[in-house]
Amino acid sequence: MKVAIIGAGISGITACKESVACGLLPTVFEQHEGYGGNWNPKSGKTWNSIRSNISKYTFMYSDFPYSFLKQGEDFATTNDIYRYLGEYIKEFQIEKYFRFQSIVLKACYKDEKWNITYRYIKTGQEHQMKFDFLIVASGVFDRPLPYEGIIEGVDLEKFKESGGKVIHSLYYKDSEEFRGKRVLVVGNGNSGCDIVTDLIRQPNTEVYHYFRRNYWICGRYIPNGNKERVPLDWVFYSRLKQDASLKRSETEKNLATNSFFEKISPLQLDIESIRIPKDQYNTFIPLTICDGYLENLRDNKFKVERNPQALINSNQIDIIIFCNGFSCSLDFLDSDTQKRLQFQSDSYQTMILYKECIPPLDMKGLAFVGVFRGTYTTVLELQARMVTMMLSGQIPYPSQETMTTNLNAELDIRYAIPRKLFPHPDYVNFADSIARVIQCLPDFEKLKETDPELYNRLYNLPHNCSCYRLVGPHSKPKLAEMLLNQFLNDVDSRK
Numbered sequence: 001m002k003v004a005i006i007g008a009g010i011s012g013i014t015a016c017k018e019s020v021a022c023g024l025l026p027t028v029f030e031q032h033e034g035y036g037g038n039w040n041p042k043s044g045k046t047w048n049s050i051r052s053n054i055s056k057y058t059f060m061y062s063d064f065p066y067s068f069l070k071q072g073e074d075f076a077t078t079n080d081i082y083r084y085l086g087e088y089i090k091e092f093q094i095e096k097y098f099r100f101q102s103i104v105l106k107a108c109y110k111d112e113k114w115n116i117t118y119r120y121i122k123t124g125q126e127h128q129m130k131f132d133f134l135i136v137a138s139g140v141f142d143r144p145l146p147y148e149g150i151i152e153g154v155d156l157e158k159f160k161e162s163g164g165k166v167i168h169s170l171y172y173k174d175s176e177e178f179r180g181k182r183v184l185v186v187g188n189g190n191s192g193c194d195i196v197t198d199l200i201r202q203p204n205t206e207v208y209h210y211f212r213r214n215y216w217i218c219g220r221y222i223p224n225g226n227k228e229r230v231p232l233d234w235v236f237y238s239r240l241k242q243d244a245s246l247k248r249s250e251t252e253k254n255l256a257t258n259s260f261f262e263k264i265s266p267l268q269l270d271i272e273s274i275r276i277p278k279d280q281y282n283t284f285i286p287l288t289i290c291d292g293y294l295e296n297l298r299d300n301k302f303k304v305e306r307n308p309q310a311l312i313n314s315n316q317i318d319i320i321i322f323c324n325g326f327s328c329s330l331d332f333l334d335s336d337t338q339k340r341l342q343f344q345s346d347s348y349q350t351m352i353l354y355k356e357c358i359p360p361l362d363m364k365g366l367a368f369v370g371v372f373r374g375t376y377t378t379v380l381e382l383q384a385r386m387v388t389m390m391l392s393g394q395i396p397y398p399s400q401e402t403m404t405t406n407l408n409a410e411l412d413i414r415y416a417i418p419r420k421l422f423p424h425p426d427y428v429n430f431a432d433s434i435a436r437v438i439q440c441l442p443d444f445e446k447l448k449e450t451d452p453e454l455y456n457r458l459y460n461l462p463h464n465c466s467c468y469r470l471v472g473p474h475s476k477p478k479l480a481e482m483l484l485n486q487f488l489n490d491v492d493s494r495k
C-alpha cells in the first residue's frame with residue numbers, strides 16, 4: 001500500500017520511517033531542496049544563533065540519540081538538529097523515499113485513491129501520482145500572521161515611504177545585517193526575545209522591545225531544588241508533576257505555576273518594566289524561554305519601549321521586526337475537506353482531530369502528523385507511529401463513540417476562555433494517551449509491584465521518550481533501557 005507524505009521536517013521524516021516499519025511504501029514530497037523543515041539551515045525558519053529551547057533528551061526520537069553531542073551539550077543548534085535528522089535518515093535507510101523540490105499543489109480523494117498533483121520546481125513541470133493513503137506533515141508555521149495595526153497609531157506604509165524597513169521574524173537570519181541600526185522588535189514570545197538578545201551582540205545597534213503584556217522569562221537552565229541548574233524540561237516534565245497538576249483547578253494551577261516561575265526567575269522581580277504583579281498570579285501567564293534576556297535588560301543593553309509610536313513617527317527607528325507568529329496553510333486540500341476538518345489557519349489548534357492527527361472516521365485514508373501547536377518531537381513520533389499503524393491495519397481505528405468524545409473534547413479546547421496557547425499543555429499526559437492507543441505504554445500499576453525501581457524511574461523522574469520503546473509493537477527494549485540509563489545517569493551526575 002502506498003502512502004504520500006507531505007513535508008520532510010521532523011514530522012515527515014518520522015512518518016516515513018514508521019510507514020516503512022508498518023510495511024507501507026512511502027513517498028515524501030518536500031518543496032525545498034533537502035530535509036529538516038524549520039531546521040534546515042538554508043530553507044528553514046530558524047536563524048543562525050538559535051538553539052532548541054528544550055534539551056536534546058526531549059528533542060529526540062525514542063530510538064535514536066544524538067551521537068555527537070557530549071554530556072553537558074544539552075541544547076542543540078540548527079546545524080546539530082539538521083545533522084541529527086540526516087543521521088536518522090541514514091540509519092533507517094529511508095533516503096530513497098524523499099522527493100525534494102516537489103511542491104504538492106493539490107491532494108484530492110477520488111475513486112478510493114489520493115491523487116497528488118505536484119510541481120517539480122527544477123523543471124516547473126506538474127506531475128500526478130496516486131496513493132492509498134495521505135499523511136500531511138507540512139507543519140504549522142507557514143506564513144507570517146498579518147502585523148498591520150499591531151502598533152496602534154503607526155502607519156507602516158508611511159514608515160516605509162520615509163525609508164524605514166519592516167520585516168517578519170520569518171526573514172530574520174543573522175544580527176550582522178542590523179549592525180549600527182536602530183531596531184524595534186515587536187512581540188515577546190520565544191522568537192521576539194531571542195532576536196532581541198541576538199541583536200544586542202552587534203556593536204552600535206540600538207534595540208527597543210515592544211510588547212503589550214508581560215510574560216515570564218527564564219533561561220534554558222533553571223534551579224532544581226538545591227541542585228545545580230539543569231535543563232528546564234527535566235524539571236517541567238515528569239508523570240508525577242503532571243498528575244499533581246491535573247488534580248488542580250485552573251486557578252490553583254495558575255497560582256502554583258506563577259509562584260514556581262517567580263522562583264526560577266527571581267531577577268524578573270527586580271526589573272520594574274517587566275515585573276508581574278502578584279494579583280495576576282491567579283491568571284494564566286505565558287512563559288518565554290530565553291537566555292540572557294533579563295540580565296541584558298537589567299544592564300540596559302536594550303530598552304523595553306511601551307509607546308514606540310513617537311520613536312517610529314519621528315524617524316528614530318530604522319527597522320521594525322515583527323515576531324507575531326505564523327499561520328498554517330493547507331491550500332492543497334480543497335475547501336470542502338478543509339471545512340470537514342474544521343480547519344482554522346491560526347496555528348494554535350488547526351483542526352478538530354482525534355489526538356490532533358486522525359480526522360472523523362468517514363475520512364479514512366487521511367492523517368496528520370505535527371499539524372498542531374506544541375509539536376514536541378516525542379508527540380510527533382507517537383502520532384507518526386499511531387497513524388501508520390492505523391493506516392496499515394496493525395491497530396484498529398477508534399470506535400465512533402470514542403471518536404465523538406475525543407472530537408468534542410477538542411472543540412472544548414478550541415473554544416475555552418481564556419484561549420489556550422497550546423491545545424495540550426499537559427505534554428506528558430498527552431504523549432501517554434497516544435502511547436496507550438499504540439499499546440506501547442508500560443503498565444505502571446503492574447510495574448509498581450514487579451519492578452519498583454523501573455517504576456520510580458518512569459513515574460517520578462524526568463520524562464524521556466525512550467520509555468515508549470520498552471514494550472509493545474515496534475519496541476526495542478534493550479536500546480530503550482540503554483537510552484533511559486544514559487539519560488538518568490546524566491540527570492544523576494548533575495545533582
Ligand SMILES: Cc1cc2nc3c(=O)[nH]c(=O)nc-3n(C[C@H](O)[C@H](O)[C@H](O)COP(=O)(O)OP(=O)(O)OC[C@H]3O[C@@H](n4cnc5c(N)ncnc54)[C@H](O)[C@@H]3O)c2cc1C
Nearest residue numbers: 007008009010011030031037038052053103104138139370
Ligand atoms: C523560529 C522557530 C523556532 C522553533 N524552536 C523550537 C524549539 O526550540 N523547540 C521545539 O520543540 N520546537 C521549536 N519550533 C517548532 C518547530 O515547528 C518544530 O520543532 C518542528 O520543526 C516541527 O516539525 P514539522 O516537521 O512538523 O514541521 P516543519 O519543520 O515546518 O516541516 C514541514 C515541511 O513541510 C514542507 N511543506 C509544506 N507544505 C508543502 C507542500 N505543499 N509541498 C511540499 N512540501 C511542503 C515544508 O517545506 C517543510 O519542510 C520552532 C519553530 C520556529 C518557527
